[in-house]
Amino acid sequence: MDRIFRILPLLLALLPLAALAQDDASPRQPIDEIVAVVDEEVILRSELEAAITGVVRQVEARGERLPPRSVLEEQVLERLIMNQVQIQRAEQTGIRMSDQDVDRALGDLARQNGLTLTQLRAAIEGDGLSFDEFRQEIRSELTTQALRRRIVDGMDEITDTEIDIMLASDNFRGDEYKLSQILIQVPESAGPDELDEAAARADEAYRELQDGLEFASAAIAYSDAPDALEGGDVGWRNLNALPRQIADVIRDLEPGQYTEPLRIQSGFIIARVDDRRAQREVIVTEYRMRHLMVRPSELLPAEEARELIESLHDRLEAGEDFGEIAREFSDDQGSANLGGMIDWFPEGAYGTGFQNVIDSLAIGQMSEVFQSPQGWHVIRLEDQREADRTVESMRNEAREMIIRQKADDEIERVLRRMRSEAYVDIRL
Structure with a gap:
């Protein structure tokens, strides 16, 4: 089950290790202004600035264009709010990460980057960051992952009939696609005005793309998806892992091409094909x-x-x-x-x-x-x-696709509900 989640390097989306080794000549002056209140917790200006710095480094390392500062602040703050909502809900339901859990995660992170724990700590502190704060971010990421696993574990088991139906579909034996997305979400109870506003935002993003804006930059500026700050990178997907209205359009696209804004259950989406590959015998x-x-x-x-x-x-x-x-x-x-x-x-x-x-x-x-x-x-x-284990591999792949699709939908639904139920006061 864990394979459907993005595991370590954990919070490197905000604190990319490659950037930790870089010198930062600008002094850090934490400002304890409250920029948001989430239930009984607060998010400080210093936290927001630190997160923005990590995202800027990541985007610049990919060679992509940054959106306006106000847009970046909004995107990063929303990620911090969602993170806080998830942590609070996890703790309320008894999810706790021990020091041993954090130590194991740090060890994995160090090994993945060819470092010892001592070298990892030196790299973090050498950039002026607090190792204790880094440990806390790791703990938070592990906590949110555990919450998402619990959401998925509560889903119904995948049946053999569901697998057989997927295997019998035309899409399953086709190519696999590496995708990026720009997702404009709308609430479940959205009225006509909210739908029109979301549609207009999706159209604006589409026009920006047609005018030459890089897709990753547009995702950072417009997307509401959790992967927005990573340029909308979704990863490899078989067509059957996608909603039908997306799959039917994606099938005819070549790498580098993207869809027009499509209406889906959670809002509007623009999807781009980054790459494609044929399925192989196993x-x-x-x-x-x-x-x-x-x-x-x-x-x-x-x-x-x-x-x-x-x-x-x-x-x-x-x-x-x-x-x-x-x-x-x-x-x-x-x-x-x-x-x-x-x-x-x-x-x-x-x-x-x-x-x-x-x-x-x-x-x-x-x-x-x-x-x-x-x-x-x-x-x-x-x-x-x-x-030849192609059949077994295909059944396992079909099972994982169904799990991933259902898990993505269920996690998105639950997190949107958590966000709507939380008390959030944005003070930017």
Whole structure:
């Protein structure tokens, strides 16, 4: 389920790591003016300025044109408001992120950028930012992600019938599209005046695009979507993951082309095709092996466990039956009763360490004793094949598409309701 969400680098949309290493000669002078009140919390001018600085760096790094300052302030403030709304709702429903959760996220973030935690902290503080505040932003991002997961977890399960319907559609076997969007949202209870205003705003964005404004810049200036400050980047989508009225238009577009404003349930959208690619066959390498494991325990210290499996390895080399030894001695509960047999599994299913051993073996060859965090092991490669897993892959892809589409719609609906129910006083 987590794969339908954008995970780490987390809040780098506001504090891009590439920019953290840059020198910032301008002194930071925090101004404690309140720019918005969200229920019982406030957003300060200094918070808004810091967020705007991060967005400006990100946009400039992409080589895109910034919108007017007033538009940028409005967009960034709305993101901060929505973030605050989500955090408050999450905390009200018992979602809390521990220090260990934050530490793990920071470790992942550092590794993704080829840094140690010490180097990450030095990069952040070297730019004049507070590492404690950065930790708090990470905690906030983890909290909002957990809230969104809870929203998705509350949806109905995807049925096989839904998957079959999607697989049978014309769009599913077609190309995949990398998309960007400009979304002009309207409230669920919008009246004619609000609809007209949103339509006019969408038309204005469209005219700006026709006059040469870059799509990413237009998204920053006009879009109400959460991805607006990232230039409206949606990512790769199959047509079936899109509303029908969008898919029918997108199908005929080439990379670089965009739609006219389209009326959809949540408002008006302009979608651009950034790239497209054909679906590919999925051919995977699969293996069969016999497995013998001895796990250290309180009754069997690590050294004795190693000595036991080495003695069993000697017996196997002497010709004793692998299956009988596995049934009697193996601590792998999943395969011991099957004589250690683990039937067809894909490459990498048991981790890099196991795969490296498997790759070193010829069919019928037995490994030396090797160790993993679970214990000591001996394996024998029984067989290997190339298997066409396109059908399984397509079913999994169809399931993920349905989940993503339903999740996007449900998250958007719930967040819009949360935003409308929250007390928000904007004081810009």
